Amino acid sequence: MNNPGTILMGDSEAINASIAEMNNQPIDWDLSDKKVEPLRTKQTTIAQSATISGPGTFMGKATRTITFEPTHLEGWWLDRTDLPGSLPIRVGISNVWTTGQIVSNIVLRSGNPHNYVRMVEHIISLRMGLGIDNLLIKLDSGDPPLFEQGSLDVVEALQSCGKVEVDKPVNYMTVKEPVTVGGTYGDFVTLAPPENLDDPQLTIDCALRFSTAIGQQRIIFPHCEELTQMASVARTNTSLTKVLYCATFGRIFADVRNMGYNKKNVSIAGKKKYVNEPRLPHEGKALEAVWHRSVLDLLAAIALIPDGIFVGKITSYKAGHRLDCELMKQLYLNQSLVPLKDYKGA
Secondary structure (H helix, E strand, O other): OOOOOOEEEEOOHHHHHHHHHHHHOOOOOOOOOOOOOOOOOOEEEEEOOOEEEEEEEEOOOOEEEEEEEEEOOOOOOEEEOOOOOOHHHHHOHHEEEHHHHHHOOOOOOOOOOEEEEEOOHHHHHHHHOOOOOOOOOOOOOOOOOOOOOOOHHHHHHHHHHOOEEEEEOOOEOOOOOOEEEEEOOOOOOEEEOOOOOOOOOEEEEEEEEEOOOOOEEEEEEEOOOHHHHHOOOOOOOHHHHHHHHHOHHHHHHHHHHHHOOOOOOOEEEEOEEEEEOOOOOEEOEEOHHHHHHHHHHHHHOOOOOOEEOOOEEEEOOOOOOOOOOHHHHHHHHHHEEHHHHHOOOO
């Protein structure tokens, strides 16, 4: 990547320096040539309901349940069944409340200040990869369940439901030109239009760089259901330092004290080696962190485009939830999105 396009936020010199740094980082797995299905034309919802349960993310001693149901509503919706009278929360950038303070995560809220759902990214990211356009997700609290297999339980539950077409066209969106937001840590995210208008797809070039055993990781791939399922086992990663903090000083905070994370459902990296076995190895190198970042975190923000599915190229370097959501906000503030059918190419 060389062209950041229009910089919507951040320092241009810092962004260009980070682009050069990313370009010099080796690619660990390049799936650019993987063949994927053409874009769908009709919207879908699921054919039947499914329910799954697990320990709470922020209240690990409590069992939390979510149910997936078909809906005639367009988009994905979160319905707190424990708050009768509250309207479902549409998955969209206008309903992002916060990206977390102590624990980084995307929190969606609508109307009543109690009507929120935390840590939604590992669920809503699947809107981008499973070919399900319209979905009602019922939750018995604002604290979704946590699974040892990452998001694979959610993927398998949704796949078990089957899909039915709806007599409405799928709305695809892209950007008029490349746009970039930059952060304060050498991080940036760039969105660009699709390169091939005869077969437009969503492609991702994602790189991260940690000072722990995770180190440098970079992958390039076209987004599809097969890779979504493969990557769904990738767990949230954390450092051994943060684990020790949570076990000591962090215990003064209720959210930290009661969190359901353990050595099975989170990847823990020390300075030179992992505390537990990392997943998704390729040619001898574990790529769990970058698959999690790209498929389950980054694409959760892209799923916040409520009125369509994004098509084009995403380039992400060292970014996180806060910058991702800032990008989504800037897209709307700057009216950068256009329907794919109206984009004629550069």
